[in-house]
Amino acid sequence: MMPSSPTLESLIAQVRSGLENGPALDRLTLAVGLANRLGELGENLIGYYVDEARRDGASWAEIGTRLGVSRQAVQKRFIPSEAGMRGRGQEGFWDRASxxxxxxxxxxxxxxxxxxxxxxxxxxxxxxxxxxxxxxxxxxxxxxxxxxxxxxxxxxxxxxxxxxxxxxxxxxxxxxxxxxxxxxxxxxxxxxxxxxxxxxxxxxxxxxxxxxxxxxxxxxxxxxxxxxxxxxxxxxxxxxxxxxxxxxxxxxxxxxxxxx
The missing domain is CATH 1.10.1780.10 (Clp, N-terminal domain)
Structure with a gap:
């Protein structure tokens, strides 16, 4: 059985519950932050299972096929680089480092x-x-x-x-x-x-x-x-x-x- 996932309705309710009586533009800002958060979680969810597949012996080409991209594209996406750590996502890694x-x-x-x-x-x-x-x-x-x-x-x-x-x-x-x-x-x-x-x-x-x-x-x-x-x-x-x-x-x- 597939686990339950957020629905558009539940996400709208989450944003609205935080700023029910606030300005619409503030709700838009909150929605953008939530969307970025969900995107990051999704990327790391895939990355977790990419790592698992690699430990299980899967090649980069096989992983790329499952994701519908080339071997080079999947390596670029999931093999970290110093440049990527500085600028990946809305904030770079070092912006969030304690x-x-x-x-x-x-x-x-x-x-x-x-x-x-x-x-x-x-x-x-x-x-x-x-x-x-x-x-x-x-x-x-x-x-x-x-x-x-x-x-x-x-x-x-x-x-x-x-x-x-x-x-x-x-x-x-x-x-x-x-x-x-x-x-x-x-x-x-x-x-x-x-x-x-x-x-x-x-x-x-x-x-x-x-x-x-x-x-x-x-x-x-x-x-x-x-x-x-x-x-x-x-x-x-x-x-x-x-x-x-x-x-x-x-x-x-x-x-x-x-x-x-």
């Missing part, structure tokens, strides 16, 4: 440069999350057994520790890092939240199903279900979360990523 997510990406870039990498990968995004131990995302990860010190140690063991002279060059996102950001947006939509936060990125690093960050988190015993529950716990009671995580502060004398 301050802590932007800081995490800044720290991730510094972590990549400190390790003399010419790219920004999922491992660097995870380091960026670990670089904000006072934020709820790092506290949620710590509740799952992945505190900042443990994360840094696990990643340093995979890709090497920071070097004495960081690279000053630009570090473009890898394909997997862009997918993690794309999945972060999807996680925000799943939680019915307008902004994309660092907690959504942490979940996105798991849902992409591959990459160094995914492997590190899985090896540390972090599951999607447990992390999502931990995010809810620390968000509901941030003061208690901060107190419970005081024992997992970085070891004294150890340089932070990007500050070696």
């Amino acid at each position: 301050a802590d997510l932007k800081t995490a990406v800044k720290l991730a870039r510094e972590a990549a440069q400190a390790r003399r990498k010419t790219y920004l990968g999922t491992e660097h995004l995870l380091l960026g999350l670990a670089g904000q131990p006072d934020q709820t995302t790092a506290q949620a990860l710590a509740r799952c057994g992945a505190d900042p010190v443990t994360i840094r140690g696990a990643i340093d063991g995979r890709v090497g520790a920071p070097q004495s002279e960081p690279l000053p060059d630009e570090t473009p996102f890898t394909r997997l890092a862009l997918r993690a950001l794309q999945h972060a947006l999807r996680e925000a939509l799943l939680m019915n939240q307008a902004n994309v936060g660092s907690e959504h990125l942490a979940l996105g690093l798991l849902t992409i199903g591959e990459g160094i960050a995914h492997d590190v988190l899985i090896n540390l015993g972090v599951s999607y279900e447990r992390l999502r529950e931990a995010v809810k716990e620390v968000t509901a009671d941030p003061a208690a979360a901060a107190q419970s995580e005081q024992s997992v502060q970085p070891a004294p004398g150890r340089p932070e990523d990007g500050q070696s």
Whole structure:
């Protein structure tokens, strides 16, 4: 049985209930916002099942056939790019990114440069999350057994520790890092939240199903279900979360990523 879907009548009623006695132009503005929201949800619904089909072994050509477009068109639509992240939809991805997510990406870039990498990968995004131990995302990860010190140690063991002279060059996102950001947006939509936060990125690093960050988190015993529950716990009671995580502060004398 097909699930029920919004009808035109129900959408009109939703707009009117919000501004029953307001000016008609205000209702028009509300209707435009609702239509954009529905379009974004629809695009991410399709994208979710495109990802599932890819994991199931379907080729881009087969997916394109189901969508009635070419392989090139479906790849352009669903494979994220830096340009697309800046300008897709009514607002670009970064217009909706929270301050802590932007800081995490800044720290991730510094972590990549400190390790003399010419790219920004999922491992660097995870380091960026670990670089904000006072934020709820790092506290949620710590509740799952992945505190900042443990994360840094696990990643340093995979890709090497920071070097004495960081690279000053630009570090473009890898394909997997862009997918993690794309999945972060999807996680925000799943939680019915307008902004994309660092907690959504942490979940996105798991849902992409591959990459160094995914492997590190899985090896540390972090599951999607447990992390999502931990995010809810620390968000509901941030003061208690901060107190419970005081024992997992970085070891004294150890340089932070990007500050070696």
